[in-house]
Amino acid sequence: MICAARTTGIVFFPAFDWAISPTHPEREERLLYTYDQLAEEGIFDIDGITEAKPDVVGKEDIERVHFLFADFDRTVTPSHLVACGGAVKAARLVMEKRVEKGAALVRPPGHHAMKSVQGNRGFCAVNNEAVMLEWIRSHYGPIRTAIVDTDCHHGDGTQDIYWYDPDTLYISVHQDGRTLYPGSGFPDEKGGGRGIGKTVNIPLPPGTSEEGFLHALEHTILPILEDYKPDLVINSAGQDNHYTDPITNMRFTAQGYARLTELLNPDIVVLEGGYSIQDALPYVNLGIILALAGTDYSHVREPDYDPDSLREDGETREYIKAVCDTALREYFVPSVPLPEPGRFLEREKRIYYDTDCITEHQKESILACDSCPGVRIIKSRSSSRPLSIGVEIPMKGCERCREEGHRIAGESKKSGRYEKVLLIDRCPQG
């Protein structure tokens, strides 16, 4: 019998009965061949690897994270509650110390879902990792966490949710936004308020392969993690950097993903995108699970794997090194000063929900505070709904900010100007 070096709990939930639409990449078939490969390999026969059934999260678990301005029942389907529940289950197994590592291979994905939800964008409605992390924090306190997003698309949703949070380091390595959806994720996006510097973006050029990704990991991501010293590392493990992925332009491999997992050594892995369902996912998922469990993965490769033909050219290699150096510098020496306490920092955003064809206009402000991350306020109107407002009092919120948050929410309700007034209070008294 094969033994895993680290006990690992896998929540595998392929949602074989759910699709965005019959031929959409996010359809029933997506994890079918991954299932076939994992079952044929006997991954759950490995001593130390166990399979677990997802939890189903409730409305309160979603509303702990998101301002759900859209209609809840129409936007959040049972499969979203199960996908988030799968991530929560993986986390629960790790937090309860029943396993050393957890992985949630669930769909649909979530990393494009932002703080405010007016609909479905980038195949995502709710943010699986954020729902999971805030579930953890609501049960285990404000745990210092790093989320490393290795999906090919910039995780703009996760970035947005944790933009101001100094206790959540968000690092995204992805295909350059000038060449791929959602078009963001540049090194100058590095967080706001007291969260400055705690957002790190590493946009890699099309054609990046094993050497480039591992360079970013070893020269930028690992040194930053070394400095930040998180208590928990979460990997948003999109698998669409693969050389066969139909909707991206990278050249990453199953061997590369496995090596990355081994070096990053995350506590919890959550599947994000990845749409080469026959030629990549079966091998990449196998490699990630074996590496996470500390088991030999040296024989895991695609049938047509040829590292020489996938290697970056010299110019691309030099470009990658430069980008990684920039991202590293931005983390250690953020060139934007901390905001002055008592002032409102403001951002205006226009967000397009491609899956649902909705446009959102958003005005966000945060009350700069020198003793807590500050009250966050989002006023949002979309092409299908009138103006609403969301007010969040963060965990570790100070007394003054707490009072201010409640005052704003109360006055907003009284004013009658808003369709919905949502309040998230993460440090209720008592």
Place this chain on the structure above:
Amino acid sequence: MIAGIDIGGTHTDAVLVDNGRIVAKSKIPTLHEDLVKTVQRSLTNLTEKKKAGGVTRITLSTTLATNALVEGALETAGVLVCSGPGIDPLKYSIGPAFHLVGGSVDHRGRETEPVDTRELDRAASECREKGVRVFACVAKFSPRNPAHELLLSRRLAPHADFITEGHRLSGMPGFGRRIATAYYNAAVWRLFNRFADAASSTAAALGIGPDIHILKADGGTMPLSESRILPVLSILSGPAASIMGIQALFPVNRDAVCIDIGGTTSDIFFLADGVPLFERGGIALDGRNTLVPSLFSKSIGVGGDSHVRMESGRVTVGPRRLGPAMATGDKAPTLTDALNVSGRAAYGDVSRSQGGIGLLAKQHGADPGRLADEAVSFAANAVAREVERLVAAINERPVYTVRELLHERRLVPERLLLMGGPADCLAKPLGAALGIEAGIPEHFDVANAIGAALTKPTRCIELFADTAIGIMSVPALGVRKAVPAGYTESDAERDAARLLLDRLKTQGVGLGGVEVETTYKSTFSMVEGFSTVGRNIRIRCQVKPGLLYDLVENKKE
């Protein structure tokens, strides 16, 4: 009349059933060195006063293959394996003649690398030099495309007495399981066939017809002819005999837990709506998982002979077994002795039990009666906690659709069925520990043999169709044929049922009372780019397991 013979580790039980009534029972010690003689004596005992010619069917539950595997008394089987990418195939190395051969097929059954025939010939000639005559040929994803196993098998055939091709064992996934199962099948083939030869000539000599069946671990039987090519399916059939027996003796149609309390261990089984629960994947033997389908059963180290002792001031029972009870002449107190002392049983010489438990109590300054009671409740609680742990694990079994997850069927045992020697005296404490009322069937002393006698033949097959490639296949039956693009799930379901019944017919299995049911079906649209290119259809169907008929005298619920 039909006969059931359960060859167990210690005893061989046999019964003769006529028109739903038990007309003869036999219990003799098992002669491990001569199982055929054991069968012969059991049959003679059963048919003493009747004409043996009236026996139309015999079912045997035999430990022959299991013992050979556990004791390592195996013929050297050559194992030839085509792996391709994935987990290092050397991790599945088994037996003294294991060979890897280049070649690979992917998850959809597409060949991604042809078989390396030079490596194949080298492996074949090495086996030949060692005098190997039986083989297992196994390829990854062979149920999706058996071409590589067939090629290996063809090349080996001129020098082989018997070859097991992995895809003929099962259509279920599990490369490592397939390797172990195919190896075991090849390695016990000759031994099992000698037994089968002897068993049929014994039956013939007694004037019994040719209808001999072998019990399988999945709660079904197979004709002797099939067991000759799939002997591995005969392993670990004992628990299936018990659970089928208890169903015959005490039919329930609710969720239930059944416990067979033995000397060293107790076996725990479950019924969901009265139907036995299956093991996921297949049974494990000798530390290796196999593809042999099996009813769910778990052993716990608590039985009548479990050692009663004090450990850091607390009474403890099992998992060690020291020998039979002091009541029957042994030196250390057991659970049976505790049952005697607590007044629940009167087995053997009760005064010897009192002596043993009394001495232990004296050594630890305890009251013997109280110590005995504590030992009994320790044992009952140990079993009850294990039952609860198993129920929780069963309810945690993963499902893969949102519908199943949101409308899950949970196992909640409402009935406790007990069998085995100390069943009577443990009924109350076990029922109390589990909070479920216990029932004990009559004739439980030969329940295993009754189970063997009354069990129906079963067979399970998997069908795969991939209309993008245009192929339908039933690996276990060696069927693989072209299908049109319009082939649907209902076509597949119909084909699977028809192929299964045809196979049973050619094996001479009477089809009266045989019911085929689909136990799994799924259809996926296969999309390339943004258009649908075909359907991926998966069907699993089986002959519904169950009893040939109910016993007349034991209708309880």
